Amino acid sequence: MIAVVGHPDLTVPTLALLEEELRSRLAGRARAGRAGLVRAGRGLPVAFGRAAHKAGLALVTVLPSRGGMPGHVAGPDRDAAGELLLLSRMVRLVEYDPADRASCIIADEALVRSCARVLAVWDGSPSNGRDATAHLVAYARSHGVDVEVLWPRGAEHRTVPSAKAPGARGLTGRFPRTTD
Template sequence: MTVIAVTGHMDLTEESVPLVREALVTLLNPYTEEALTGVSCIAKGADALFADTVLSLGGQLVVVVPSQDYREAKVKADYAAEFDRLHQAAAEVAVMPYAEANREAYEAANSELLRRADRLIAVWDGQPGNGRGGTADTVAEARVNGLPVEVVWPKGASRKG
């Protein structure tokens, strides 16, 4: 069994979504021969794309929710149905012991992802982090801990703004 966690950008452009999905299918497909488990916080963007790809390939999904109020406080209306679908499809849901979604909760959730994983996929443009415990910080933590990291940023991928 292989357990793969994901970190990545939430603000992928619409044009980037099929490019990233295709790259994830290519990367994850070899692991479907054994039991594939994906670990994701299922945030909008890269996390959700990864989770959906794992499920579409017949893998199991483990969801790590950063805080007890995450769904109500952070999931916007245009993403709520997809969040709920992925949450319900999960074989396991771990909610971090934080009442409110904040930097500390996100950092704890990212550490939990890495603790559970054999490797990390980062849907990442390679840019330094913005100091909020995001993708770059999670990649750095994985590398410090000796966890193999595969960066996915297909040609033509971009972020909003």
């Protein structure tokens, strides 16, 4: 299983750049029978899901749950979760509260432990009050999980995310037209 982690505030051009980079990296792993694992949300998870689909890699989407039943996915992430579900071959329910940062980090740590490899979309910056990417990279490495860091030339993220910034919501739920 291959998981993806990364900055939550990637710019729209960066997400488009990453989708192609991820597709090319995942193509060989699809032939090896691997699967991709992503926690439902906008931005990087959708780029990863689209890339996995184009590469022929099975996708597993993680949804929040409460008491074994699917939990609430907040408005901005709802469309993205819907697209990921359409792209997925399997859904995994995990107990966590998407509104609680600590709960999300605990869920991400459990997902990382369940994988053989983590693709980390990370510029090398330290974790802060919003972005736990550095923590998850260190966590994966400390648990013997292979980590592959991706930060393509031209990639950017906002250090202070703003809801008013153009494209601040990143990739959301529009299912792309495919030619295959």
